[in-house]
Amino acid sequence: MINQQAPSREKNILFIGFMGVGKTTIGKLVANKLNRKFIDTDEEIEKEYEMPVSEIFHQLGEKTFREKEKALITKLSEEGNYILSLGGGAFLQEEIREACLSNCIVFYIHLPWESWKERIPLIIDSRPVLQGKSINEIHELFQKRQEIYSHYHYRVETESLDAEEISDRIVALIHSDLFPNEEKAAKRLLTVKNVVIGEDIPKICVPIVGQTMHEIIEEASHLKAIDFDIVEWRADFFEDVEDIKKVKEALTEIYAILSPSPIIFTFRSIKEGGEKEVSSEYYAALNKAIIETGMADMIDIELYSNEEKTVQEVVQFAHANNVFVILSNHDFQKTPSKEEIITRLCRAQKLGADLPKIAVMPKSKEDVLVLLDATLTMNEKFADRPFITMSMAKKGVISRLTGEFFGSAITFGTAKKASAPGQVATSELRKILYLLHQNR
Numbered sequence: 218m219i220n221q222q223a224p225s226r227e228k229n230i231l232f233i234g235f236m237g238v239g240k241t242t243i244g245k246l247v248a249n250k251l252n253r254k255f256i257d258t259d260e261e262i263e264k265e266y267e268m269p270v271s272e273i274f275h276q277l278g279e280k281t282f283r284e285k286e287k288a289l290i291t292k293l294s295e296e297g298n299y300i301l302s303l304g305g306g307a308f309l310q311e312e313i314r315e316a317c318l319s320n321c322i323v324f325y326i327h328l329p330w331e332s333w334k335e336r337i338p339l340i341i342d343s344r345p346v347l348q349g350k351s352i353n354e355i356h357e358l359f360q361k362r363q364e365i366y367s368h369y370h371y372r373v374e375t376e377s378l379d380a381e382e383i384s385d386r387i388v389a390l391i392h393s394d395l396f397p398n399e400e401k402a403a404k405r406l407l408t409v410k411n412v413v414i415g416e417d418i419p420k421i422c423v424p425i426v427g428q429t430m431h432e433i434i435e436e437a438s439h440l441k442a443i444d445f446d447i448v449e450w451r452a453d454f455f456e457d458v459e460d461i462k463k464v465k466e467a468l469t470e471i472y473a474i475l476s477p478s479p480i481i482f483t484f485r486s487i488k489e490g491g492e493k494e495v496s497s498e499y500y501a502a503l504n505k506a507i508i509e510t511g512m513a514d515m516i517d518i519e520l521y522s523n524e525e526k527t528v529q530e531v532v533q534f535a536h537a538n539n540v541f542v543i544l545s546n547h548d549f550q551k552t553p554s555k556e557e558i559i560t561r562l563c564r565a566q567k568l569g570a571d572l573p574k575i576a577v578m579p580k581s582k583e584d585v586l587v588l589l590d591a592t593l594t595m596n597e598k599f600a601d602r603p604f605i606t607m608s609m610a611k612k613g614v615i616s617r618l619t620g621e622f623f624g625s626a627i628t629f630g631t632a633k634k635a636s637a638p639g640q641v642a643t644s645e646l647r648k649i650l651y652l653l654h655q656n657r
């Protein structure tokens with residue numbers, strides 16, 4: 218068992234979830250491992266009335282219990298350094314939800330119905346809300362309650378894990394960089410040439426996707442008449458991308474036409490939605506050669522398609538040459554969970570990205586909400602620098618418009634041809650971003 222000193226972070230850590238999912242059991246273990254005082258709100262109320270919760274319900278009524286529960290939890294939420302396990306129905310009350318979400322770090326303990334129902338015999342005698350109900354009625358209550366638990370900071374999946382394993386995972390998370398730290402530095406802005414990234418209206422980046430030198434020059438010239446902030450050269454579209462000399466020549470043309478607009482150099486691999494695949498050696502060599510030209514202001518490096526060592530090397534080399542780095546990740550198959558999206562952005566931040574970036578594919582409207590929710594939480598709790606997120610394709614278009622509200626600092630618009638699904642024409646994008654900015 219891990220036995221560590223109480224961390225300096227002082228917010229209460231609090232567990233919510235349906236009856237019997239293990240809040241009390243897990244809360245005690247976590248408190249023990251963190252050397253923090255544990256309080257179970259059901260047990261506190263039982264002590265005060267000197268009777269079990271089921272007796273309080275029978276003798277004094279549920280209303281009395283709920284009033285006491287509200288007074289106790291709102292008071293405790295304002296104190297610090299506790300590990301708090303709530304009764305399963307506590308989050309039914311809005312005042313409790315609001316107090317806990319603003320004052321504490323809320324962990325939602327989740328167990329799927331099929332596993333949860335195995336626990337009924339263990340808990341039925343002490344949970345009055347379950348008593349006298351058929352299995353279908355209990356199932357209905359279980360489903361209905363999921364909505365009240367949808368407000369949390371972290372969700373913990375507990376299926377097939379014992380309480381020790383669950384508490385170890387929670388403690389590891391609390392000690393990781395993914396956990397909000399009160400002393401976190403204020404968010405930096407990123408100034409690239411005359412563009413300040415990370416404040417006000419998200420900056421518009423337009424891609425150049427020409428295949429031939431001629432097409433590239435034509436696109437760059439066309440951009441001169443367009444109101445964009447940053448240009449991204451997607452070199453993977455270029456027919457001669459495997460010839461470093463020709464790549465430098467094409468970049469020289471783009472630079473001559475578009476400087477002083479900031480230029481991002483990107484080689485996007487097929488596995489991350491791009492056009493070509495090259496060896497990791499060539500990928501590193503190409504990016505280093507471009508960094509050395511001094512014409513690219515930023516390079517985009519794929520965080521998960523390369524060994525961490527390669528990523529670190531290129532980041533170091535770029536920074537030594539005053540080039541900023543986007544560490545990107547693209548999932549064209551799905552939208553990972555909120556926690557996973559934040560984990561990937563935090564990893565990019567930790568590896569020295571000036572701009573962490575993630576693009577994910579939604580299969581449903583809910584997936585778009587997951588991306589926006591992750592963006593908001595990243596922005597408010599974890600980011601110490603600007604970052605970029607987007608939900609792709611038509612379903613995800615809203616995420617390309619609302620960066621100022623949720624926290625994405627750059628949005629990709631099209632001039633002639635899109636470089637990824639869901640990009641909106643730059644002229645339209647500008648109008649919408651401005652409209653939203655005026656009404657923020």
Ligand SMILES: Nc1ncnc2c1ncn2[C@@H]1O[C@H](COP(=O)(O)OP(=O)(O)OP(=O)(O)O)[C@@H](O)[C@H]1O
Nearest residue numbers: 235236237238239240241242304305339378379380
């Ligand atoms: N991970 C686990 N695996 C198996 N059994 C567990 C696990 N966690 C808790 N239990 C068992 O499930 C039962 C309910 O656990 P516990 O009292 O901690 O739930 P709770 O979430 O606090 O419930 P309530 O909302 O009613 O207070 C207990 O018998 C406990 O031993």
Ligand SMILES: O=C(O)C1=C[C@@H](O)[C@@H](O)[C@H](O)C1
Nearest residue numbers: 236259304305306344345346
């Ligand atoms: O889910 C509920 O409504 C309850 C859960 C228990 O923890 C107790 O707080 C009480 O039995 C009510």
Ligand SMILES: [Mg+2]
Nearest residue numbers: 240241259303
């Ligand atoms: Mg409990």
